Amino acid sequence: MEERKNRSQLQWFDQYRASKTALFWACAGSVVATLAVGFFWGGWVTGGTAHEMAEQSAAQARQEMAAVICVDRFMAAPDMHAQLTALQGLERSYQRGKFVEDGGWAIMPVSSSAAQGASADSADQRKAAGLCAEELAKQQISAAGTAEQPIGVTPVAQ
Numbered sequence: 001m002e003e004r005k006n007r008s009q010l011q012w013f014d015q016y017r018a019s020k021t022a023l024f025w026a027c028a029g030s031v032v033a034t035l036a037v038g039f040f041w042g043g044w045v046t047g048g049t050a051h052e053m054a055e056q057s058a059a060q061a062r063q064e065m066a067a068v069i070c071v072d073r074f075m076a077a078p079d080m081h082a083q084l085t086a087l088q089g090l091e092r093s094y095q096r097g098k099f100v101e102d103g104g105w106a107i108m109p110v111s112s113s114a115a116q117g118a119s120a121d122s123a124d125q126r127k128a129a130g131l132c133a134e135e136l137a138k139q140q141i142s143a144a145g146t147a148e149q150p151i152g153v154t155p156v157a158q
Contacts, residue, residue, distance in 0.1 A: 059124060062124055062128075063124055063127045066108050066125070066131075066132075067106075067128045067129075067135065069108070070100065070128060070129065071132055071135045073105045074103075074105045074132065074136055075139075083103065084136060084139060087099055087100070087133065087136055088136075088137055093134065094130075096134075096136075096137060097126065097130035097133045099133065100129040100130075100132050100133045100136070101125065101129035106125055106128050107125065
């Protein structure tokens with residue numbers, strides 16, 4: 001007993017021989033700690049979550065692209081000045097989105113994503129119309145009756 005007290009901690013560590021049970025629980029604890037740190041603080045996600053995130057990102061990109069095309073179509077319309085005045089006269093954002101959607105500027109041609117179903121396309125179209133209406137509401141009408149692009153917005157070339 002006295003011999004054990006006289007040894008330094010380093011000597012005790014060098015001479016320590018762990019049992020199989022202690023090694024198993026140390027490994028199990030290390031695995032659990034690694035997973036907890038990885039998923040909670042490391043940004044790890046499961047394959048299903050990564051797939052959902054990729055689908056959401058692709059849908060958002062489609063909606064943003066459709067919104068840019070919608071703004072371009074709206075601005076190219078012959079009655080753009082009257083339509084823009086009517087759009088900017090609406091108070092609520094959902095009314096503006098519905099106005100753009102009903103006007104047909106947010107309708108995109110059928111693409112390869114048509115196989116996903118009409119409900120996904122209509123939801124994408126509604127969101128694209130909302131984004132388009134937001135951009136159009138920011139437009140300034142000059143004295144000549146033409147709309148000026150806000151700073152940072154570039155028109156789409158056809």
